[in-house]
Amino acid sequence: MALLSKATSLALVQNVHRLVGLPNGFPPPEAPPAPRVRLRAPGTRSAEHVDVAVIGAGPAGSAAALIAARAGLKVLLLERGEYPGAKNVSGAAFYGSAIMDELIPRWWEQAPVERYLSRRVLAFMAPETSVALDFRSARFAEPPYNGVAILRPKFDRWFADQAVAAGAFLLNAAVVDDVLWEDGRVAGVRVRRDGGDIRADVVIACDGANSLIAKKAGLQRQFHAHEMSLGVKEVLALDEATIRERFQLSGNDGMAVEYIGSITEEVSGGAFLYTNRNTLSLGIIGQISSLAQHKRRPYELLEGFKAHPAVAPLVRGGTVREYSAHIIPEAGWNMLPKLATGGMMVAGDAAALCFVAGLYLEGINYAILSGIAAGETAIAAYHEQDFSAASLARYETALKARHVLGDFHGYRHAPAMVNSERLQNLYPAVIAHAAEQIFRVRGEPKQKIGPIALEALRQHKVAPVELIQDMLNAGRSFGW
Numbered sequence: 001m002a003l004l005s006k007a008t009s010l011a012l013v014q015n016v017h018r019l020v021g022l023p024n025g026f027p028p029p030e031a032p033p034a035p036r037v038r039l040r041a042p043g044t045r046s047a048e049h050v051d052v053a054v055i056g057a058g059p060a061g062s063a064a065a066l067i068a069a070r071a072g073l074k075v076l077l078l079e080r081g082e083y084p085g086a087k088n089v090s091g092a093a094f095y096g097s098a099i100m101d102e103l104i105p106r107w108w109e110q111a112p113v114e115r116y117l118s119r120r121v122l123a124f125m126a127p128e129t130s131v132a133l134d135f136r137s138a139r140f141a142e143p144p145y146n147g148v149a150i151l152r153p154k155f156d157r158w159f160a161d162q163a164v165a166a167g168a169f170l171l172n173a174a175v176v177d178d179v180l181w182e183d184g185r186v187a188g189v190r191v192r193r194d195g196g197d198i199r200a201d202v203v204i205a206c207d208g209a210n211s212l213i214a215k216k217a218g219l220q221r222q223f224h225a226h227e228m229s230l231g232v233k234e235v236l237a238l239d240e241a242t243i244r245e246r247f248q249l250s251g252n253d254g255m256a257v258e259y260i261g262s263i264t265e266e267v268s269g270g271a272f273l274y275t276n277r278n279t280l281s282l283g284i285i286g287q288i289s290s291l292a293q294h295k296r297r298p299y300e301l302l303e304g305f306k307a308h309p310a311v312a313p314l315v316r317g318g319t320v321r322e323y324s325a326h327i328i329p330e331a332g333w334n335m336l337p338k339l340a341t342g343g344m345m346v347a348g349d350a351a352a353l354c355f356v357a358g359l360y361l362e363g364i365n366y367a368i369l370s371g372i373a374a375g376e377t378a379i380a381a382y383h384e385q386d387f388s389a390a391s392l393a394r395y396e397t398a399l400k401a402r403h404v405l406g407d408f409h410g411y412r413h414a415p416a417m418v419n420s421e422r423l424q425n426l427y428p429a430v431i432a433h434a435a436e437q438i439f440r441v442r443g444e445p446k447q448k449i450g451p452i453a454l455e456a457l458r459q460h461k462v463a464p465v466e467l468i469q470d471m472l473n474a475g476r477s478f479g480w
């Protein structure tokens with residue numbers, strides 16, 4: 001079991017473009033730069049004081065900043081990018097519309113939403129065949145919508161603007177290198193710039209996967225390579241009418257497809273394809289330990305994915321507009337950090353609150369939920385002027401009340417089950433093989449489905465006892 005050393009994990013984050021072979025000079029995601037906000041004149045050394053300093057203007061950070069600023073607290077939102085979302089990577093199918101509706105009523109009328117996801121497909125892939133479960137619901141195409149497709153550079157920027165409109169200060173191009181300590185508790189942040197120490201009663205670390213800040217505060221351990229995945233994503237431009245016709249969509253309806261099986265070859269992982277208004281987002285996600293073990297690079301797998309006979313007709317004619325890569329914390333409950341200490345809480349991917357379990361790839365909604373919970377805890381602490389570890393331990397109660405910890409605990413066995421060798425590589429092949437035999441007409445006596453299924457299991461060397469074990473395991477992970 002490989003443990004990522006501190007240096008390796010730092011290098012992983014900083015050099016992820018190099019790792020995945022991002023071409024030099026590749027165009028960055030489109031969005032105009034936001035104006036920068038300065039807290040004070042450059043050169044001033046005295047530490048500014050805020051009630052809450054939020055590190056990272058992703059979904060978790062903007063939610064936390066919005067909640068705390070609305071309650072009248074002095075909130076500083078620190079973002080290392082040129083603007084929020086500049087470098088953020090997601091699929092992105094966002095399944096938190098109802099949560100967002102509580103925060104910003106009828107948010108979809110003003111936010112940069114690409115399409116409403118009324119169609120969801122789960123596809124089991126073998127090298128030349130695929131079997132898909134295709135779900136459509138007209139109800140998913142009605143407000144508040146079950147899920148929407150978004151593009152993070154636009155969405156994150158809009159969401160951070162809502163926090164600013166509520167009164168938060170947004171400081172772009174501000175990299176937080178460390179937390180400040182006082183009397184044994186976190187008392188501020190150190191920003192990489194002149195006069196960069198900022199005192200804060202509460203620091204909320206929302207700096208994403210492999211959070212350096214959570215580690216520096218001693219809340220998170222180094223990860224094992226099997227707990228992290230690497231995702232690479234492309235955005236392909238395709239005109240709106242072609243997308244509607246090709247994916248059988250009307251109006252602004254959209255489709256999300258998740259793929260499992262041979263699409264990642266022998267690597268544990270999966271692939272996704274989401275329809276935007278006039279682009280497609282597609283990508284490959286591979287477990288880091290498995291990529292290393294099989295010496296595969298995700299962008300090679302991405303090329304194979306696009307060439308698969310079930311995928312090639314969907315992406316035909318699309319021109320690559322963006323290419324990006326990012327890591328994903330995948331082990332769920334088993335990699336949650338200590339969530340709070342005196343003066344500090346951790347939310348979103350920084351707290352490994354990314355729900356990845358085969359059927360589900362939901363990080364944005366849990367980031368927002370945990371950001372809200374952290375913001376609410378900061379407000380309560382502010383009113384009592386108690387920022388001790390005991391006071392901020394209520395963050396855990398807030399996460400339970402919003403069902404975040406319940407979801408992660410309930411599905412705690414799912415990540416290992418989904419990444420298991422048989423589920424990844426054998427069962428999709430068994431399903432595809434059996435489907436081909438069931439649908440093939442040879443002019444010979446028709447076989448019954450039972451013997452076809454048994455033969456498919458035999459050909460792929462799955463013993464009946466293993467199948468029973470896996471069914472029980474699947475039941476424990478997803479069923480009860």
Ligand SMILES: Cc1cc2nc3c(=O)[nH]c(=O)nc-3n(C[C@H](O)[C@H](O)[C@H](O)COP(=O)(O)OP(=O)(O)OC[C@H]3O[C@@H](n4cnc5c(N)ncnc54)[C@H](O)[C@@H]3O)c2cc1C
Nearest residue numbers: 056058059060080090091093176208231348349363364367
């Ligand atoms: C390829 C891929 C596909 C995905 N698909 C989906 C999907 O379809 N649906 C879904 O729900 N989830 C998806 N996810 C997961 C989702 O992206 C994350 O769970 C989500 O972005 C977490 O939000 P966050 O705010 O916690 O962190 P992030 O979105 O990572 O935001 C962290 C922010 O902190 C900033 N930051 C980092 N370090 C510092 C620092 N030191 N100082 C200042 N700022 C800093 C970053 O610039 C960034 O803006 C996907 C992830 C990947 C990689």
